[in-house]
Amino acid sequence: MRQILILGLIALGFSFNSCTKTNEPTTKSEILQSTTWMVQSVQASGYLTGLIYERGRTPEGSPYDMSKIRVQFLPNGKASAIDNTGNAQTTGTWTLLENDSKISISSSQNYLLDGTGNILSLTTSEFTFSGARTYKSQLVEATVKMVPAL
Template identity: 55%
Template sequence: MRYIYILLSLSMLFACQTDASLDPKTKTEILLSTTWQIQEITASGYLNGTVYQRGRTAEGSQYDMSKIRLTFYANGTCLAIDNTGNNTASGKWKLINNDSQLQISETNYFVLDGIGEINSLLKTEFVFSGTRNYKSAYVNASVKMVPAP
């Protein structure tokens, strides 16, 4: 009887653990594993400093980006929800240059379309940076995204 109790305990222990083989390992798998939301944006150029930081008051952030979401799909498409939470844009995405850069295209949003450097891509954060033209001036930005709840 004692052995049955031990076997049941061990089987319950293993059943409660997550399957490590399901954890995303590659950059593509990590991008596909969640919907991403913006945690923080810092910029230089036309805009300077911390443009947005989740949890800061409106006085502390220049723009409200709390509703922005970005979802990547295995078929090479992506879906973005804008800062109002009401409008969506779909486009295409791919990793390029040995997975060191992310290219997004065909969304018709100048902020999204283009190539960004992947600075960090983990299950808990996705940081990328790049340059975009905004109001006839260049903005260099770094965007930190985290999984959306």
């Protein structure tokens, strides 16, 4: 009887160890591709200065409303972006550079996204990058914080 109990406990132990975890993204490329991203906030200096957008604080309809911007990084190096009207969808390209410390986004037709930027933070809950952008033919240094879309 005791041997059956011991064998049962061993079998129970193996059943707990055999549970599989979901594959969480681990590389920066996998993290970028794991969700659709939306803009949480934009801090700028240059032509535009200060906090120019923050989700929940910037009134919708303002010139800097970015609440509808969405971007999805696809495995084939394409980036699918929705503009700040929520209507126009474009396909650009993306690539990680310099040991995944920078990201280059091009042809998304969104001044906030297009360009090369330093990756400041990249987790499954936050993607923050900074770099020079051109807005109305003026140079703007921007820090963009993105979060998974709701």
